[in-house]
Amino acid sequence: MKVMQERVSMGLNGNAAAAHAMRQINPHVVAAYPITPQTDCVERFAEFVSEGLVDTEFVTVESEHSALSACIGAAASGGRVMTATSSQGLALMWEMLYIAASMRLPIVMMVVNRALSGNINIHCDHSDTMGARDAGWIQLFSENAQEVYDNMIQAVRIAEDMRVRLPVMVTQDGFIISHAVERVELLGDEEVKTFVGPYKALYSLLDLQHPVTYGPLDLFDYYFEHKRSQIEAIDNCLPVIEEVGKEFGKLSGRFYGLLEEYRLADAEYAVVVLGSTCGTAKEAVDRLRDRGKKVGLLKIRCFRPFPKEQIIRALAPLKGVAVLDRSVTFGGFGGPVFTEIRSALYDVSPRPLIIDFYYGLGGRDIYVEDIEKAFARIEDVVRVGWVDKHIDYLGLRE
Amino acid sequence: MPTLKELAKRPERLTPGHRLCAGCGAPIAVRLILAAADKPVVAANATGCLEVSTTIFPYTAWNIPWIHSAFENAAATIAGVESMYRAKRRRGEIDEEIYFVAFGGDGGTYDIGLQALSGALERGHRFLYVCYNNEAYMNTGIQRSSATPLGAWTTTSPVGRVLPGKTQWRKNLTEIVAAHGIPYVAQSVASNWRDLVNKAEKAFHTDGPSFINVLASCNRGWRHEPSETLKVMQLAVECCIWPLYEVENGVYRLTYKPKEKKPVEEWLRVQGRFRHLLAPENRHLVEAFQRYVDEEWEKLLKRCGEA
Ligand SMILES: Cc1ncc(C[n+]2csc(CCOP(=O)(O)OP(=O)(O)O)c2C)c(N)n1
Ligand code: SF4
Ligand SMILES: [Mg+2]
Numbered sequence: 001m002k003v004m005q006e007r008v009s010m011g012l013n014g015n016a017a018a019a020h021a022m023r024q025i026n027p028h029v030v031a032a033y034p035i036t037p038q039t040d041c042v043e044r045f046a047e048f049v050s051e052g053l054v055d056t057e058f059v060t061v062e063s064e065h066s067a068l069s070a071c072i073g074a075a076a077s078g079g080r081v082m083t084a085t086s087s088q089g090l091a092l093m094w095e096m097l098y099i100a101a102s103m104r105l106p107i108v109m110m111v112v113n114r115a116l117s118g119n120i121n122i123h124c125d126h127s128d129t130m131g132a133r134d135a136g137w138i139q140l141f142s143e144n145a146q147e148v149y150d151n152m153i154q155a156v157r158i159a160e161d162m163r164v165r166l167p168v169m170v171t172q173d174g175f176i177i178s179h180a181v182e183r184v185e186l187l188g189d190e191e192v193k194t195f196v197g198p199y200k201a202l203y204s205l206l207d208l209q210h211p212v213t214y215g216p217l218d219l220f221d222y223y224f225e226h227k228r229s230q231i232e233a234i235d236n237c238l239p240v241i242e243e244v245g246k247e248f249g250k251l252s253g254r255f256y257g258l259l260e261e262y263r264l265a266d267a268e269y270a271v272v273v274l275g276s277t278c279g280t281a282k283e284a285v286d287r288l289r290d291r292g293k294k295v296g297l298l299k300i301r302c303f304r305p306f307p308k309e310q311i312i313r314a315l316a317p318l319k320g321v322a323v324l325d326r327s328v329t330f331g332g333f334g335g336p337v338f339t340e341i342r343s344a345l346y347d348v349s350p351r352p353l354i355i356d357f358y359y360g361l362g363g364r365d366i367y368v369e370d371i372e373k374a375f376a377r378i379e380d381v382v383r384v385g386w387v388d389k390h391i392d393y394l395g396l397r398e
Numbered sequence: 399m400p401t402l403k404e405l406a407k408r409p410e411r412l413t414p415g416h417r418l419c420a421g422c423g424a425p426i427a428v429r430l431i432l433a434a435a436d437k438p439v440v441a442a443n444a445t446g447c448l449e450v451s452t453t454i455f456p457y458t459a460w461n462i463p464w465i466h467s468a469f470e471n472a473a474a475t476i477a478g479v480e481s482m483y484r485a486k487r488r489r490g491e492i493d494e495e496i497y498f499v500a501f502g503g504d505g506g507t508y509d510i511g512l513q514a515l516s517g518a519l520e521r522g523h524r525f526l527y528v529c530y531n532n533e534a535y536m537n538t539g540i541q542r543s544s545a546t547p548l549g550a551w552t553t554t555s556p557v558g559r560v561l562p563g564k565t566q567w568r569k570n571l572t573e574i575v576a577a578h579g580i581p582y583v584a585q586s587v588a589s590n591w592r593d594l595v596n597k598a599e600k601a602f603h604t605d606g607p608s609f610i611n612v613l614a615s616c617n618r619g620w621r622h623e624p625s626e627t628l629k630v631m632q633l634a635v636e637c638c639i640w641p642l643y644e645v646e647n648g649v650y651r652l653t654y655k656p657k658e659k660k661p662v663e664e665w666l667r668v669q670g671r672f673r674h675l676l677a678p679e680n681r682h683l684v685e686a687f688q689r690y691v692d693e694e695w696e697k698l699l700k701r702c703g704e705a
Contacts, residue, residue, distance in 0.1 A: 055489055056485065057482070059478065063513060066471060069475050072475060073476060073478025073480075074481055075482075079486060205440050205465060206440065207463070211464070214465040215467050216453035216457075217453055217455060222455050
């Protein structure tokens, strides 16, 4: 018999935090394939299966392509489905990412952010999930292991909401979060079960009375309209993500929005960051504030859908913004976060000056001093009154 | 095993109105296989002729729950469906008995989907995988696959001054699948309804993975009249190019033995894709073809305890 666990505070790394969330969610099907630094999560979940702590059908597929394919088949069969991957694994899933989203299947996937080959590298950057940013998935970034756990649970509710029905990626920075043990507060098993609720099936392949056809040939006469409705579907998710974040806050005491503003209210300069570097940036902000600088941080939790209105509201009053991108767009005009932020602010008048920094590729460390440098630079740019160099690097040996 | 009359009364699971070519072997195979299922069926389909021609939005020819997602993953997809079924059974959320089947072309099975198939077989899902084998990538306009026979013309093994069509022999997928040690593996043909229905019935009743490799002509690619489909497929069997057999729990059995083994040339002669082989300078290729067939046939007879 399973013993229901009450609320506890445990020392867990990000992978374990995700695995515990998966245990408490107790999905019908998990199909996953190991890859550093995500392996630890899959192994722990396998233990939960082996110990009989979940009722999940755990499909130990032979590749990530098959992992997501099996998830698609399972999710189309009317039950809760989860997976986890990283880097090359996500790249191998690429074809299926679009299909999962187009079929409106509420799959939840934990992604440990890791650099893409080549050369092969196992450490953190965001090139894997940023490469998947246009696939139609909701993307939630996490700052620490607690947020990984909290995001996983909220992701189920968001994905399965009848106004959403889309897959969700919950990300965490490779090693920095996935392998660092932190104090994590777990909700009680029963609380999680109640919060996520029973699965509501839509168009199930196992509903024999209502046979459905998934994935037909969709030509020039309908495909475009289908894409249009998919565009609306993901855009409409923002209020649901906020709603779920509030409800989760009432339950846990930890409230979530689309963004987190840190000492931004009266700031003149801000950095925009995703993931674990937000912690480093908060330290930099505190130090500079102690020196009388009016600086703040905008942390983006929800990158897809892109919360444009909220970002404009947060950044419009500033004099200067430094965006930190942990992935590159080769041959593009700055990193993916920069290009979207800059585009969102185009209609604002007066408009803050904006610069981009590439940082942390392949797991290169980022220090508080680096972020202080970014602030110093944007301050200089504002003093001069124009941007002479849109894109620069932090922590790179020239 | 049902009679033809009984089969005709079974519900049509792939309905008329689809847009597969007249004389296509694929729907013959699919309808016979689905008619053999005495319980509800859920199907997955790999990208290919069968898939694109049966589900042109907003229409579908499928009267059963059906899913297509991509080309190389029909086995992984049906594995996911079957896993959800198991999970729901375990939780008491569903109690009907359901069969699961995946259909893939030779391209989607011998080539790009081989890994997903192997994985699903090894994991032991309860499902039937059907390869409807028309010996090339037909949906994309007749390109060679690893199921294409030696010497066949395709658009990626064209007949030119230097090359006489495909220069490799086909690979033996049925044996590769049998090597997985799954409970039921068979080779059949869309022209022999009794053989195919019998095997499909056995496969559906198998508690574990099962596999049927069905030869199903494509008259566009093989270059014969649509009205000749059954005849051309049956000739492949009579020439021992496509033997009908099964491997049940490791035991081989020939399910049809031609009264008199016909020379392969009879089969080559009725298809435009082999026309060039009949030229005197390509005689050695016909002989090589015959040798391959003879060797494989002998090996099979031994395995089946017939030699
Ligand atoms: C990943 C991927 N590569 C290539 C294709 C293009 N493609 C679609 S169907 C097909 C060939 C299908 O051949 P087969 O499986 O033998 O089925 P048939 O059309 O002959 O029935 C190809 C190459 C694709 N859809 N997806
Ligand atoms: S091209 Fe060949 S395989 Fe495709 S529908 Fe026509 S006859 Fe059938
Ligand atoms: Mg084919």
